[in-house]
Amino acid sequence: NAGVTQTPKFRVLKTGQSMTLLCAQDMNHEYMYWYRQDPGMGLRLIHYSVGEGTTAKGEVPDGYNVSRLKKQNFLLGLESAAPSQTSVYFCASRGPLETQYFGPGTRLLVL
Amino acid sequence: AQRVTQPEKLLSVFKGAPVELKCNYSYSGSPELFWYVQYSRQRLQLLLRHISRESIKGFTADLNKGETSFHLKKPFAQEEDSAMYYCAPHYNTDKLIFGTGTRLQVFP
Numbered sequence: 001n002a003g004v005t006q007t008p009k010f011r012v013l014k015t016g017q018s019m020t021l022l023c024a025q026d027m028n029h030e031y032m033y034w035y036r037q038d039p040g041m042g043l044r045l046i047h048y049s050v051g052e053g054t055t056a057k058g059e060v061p062d063g064y065n066v067s068r069l070k071k072q073n074f075l076l077g078l079e080s081a082a083p084s085q086t087s088v089y090f091c092a093s094r095g096p097l098e099t100q101y102f103g104p105g106t107r108l109l110v111l
Numbered sequence: 112a113q114r115v116t117q118p119e120k121l122l123s124v125f126k127g128a129p130v131e132l133k134c135n136y137s138y139s140g141s142p143e144l145f146w147y148v149q150y151s152r153q154r155l156q157l158l159l160r161h162i163s164r165e166s167i168k169g170f171t172a173d174l175n176k177g178e179t180s181f182h183l184k185k186p187f188a189q190e191e192d193s194a195m196y197y198c199a200p201h202y203n204t205d206k207l208i209f210g211t212g213t214r215l216q217v218f219p
């Protein structure tokens with residue numbers, strides 16, 4: 001099992017550009033999450049999904065959109081990137097006993 | 112509101128010293144409590160959960176409902192314990208709430 005994977009690992013964008021981050025899990029988990037990690041701010045939830053075809057807003061959803069067309073994939077989109085979105089993005093899925101399994105992260109730099 | 116506080120951003124100790132990473136949560140029912148750890152250049156992973164009452168890598172965490180705390184402790188820190196530690200209560204909702212994290216540095 002690969003667990004949770006994320007693509008890409010690193011990306012540089014110019015302000016105003018768009019991109020999609022892909023998260024995939026092979027553990028058949030229903031719940032999936034997107035977080036951003038910033039120094040001194042900890043992990044903040046952007047969006048999450050409780051199952052295929054569903055999405056919900058987290059703590060900091062503005063500027064991001066998500067889609068969960070397939071159970072194993074959870075996509076995070078930035079329509080018009082801003083420097084404030086420079087961060088490390090983590091995807092996670094939730095398994096038994098509420099345990100979350102994290103991906104390796106995507107480092108995004110917006111210039 | 113459901114909140115979790117980790118008051119120390121950075122905790123530095125020498126190898127062999129005791130360690131206590133503090134976590135306080137807002138009272139709202141009886142949350143399940145977790146500690147996650149992130150070693151340098153690695154993904155976050157579960158360190159321990161309260162419900163299991165387990166000891167992982169020498170770490171334990173005691174739930175104090177009166178003080179609404181779930182502090183993480185280890186009697187003798189090792190250099191390999193250097194990492195970022197996150198406390199995370201689960202309030203019977205669809206999501207975990209993560210604290211801001213404490214960076215533990217263990218010096219030789």
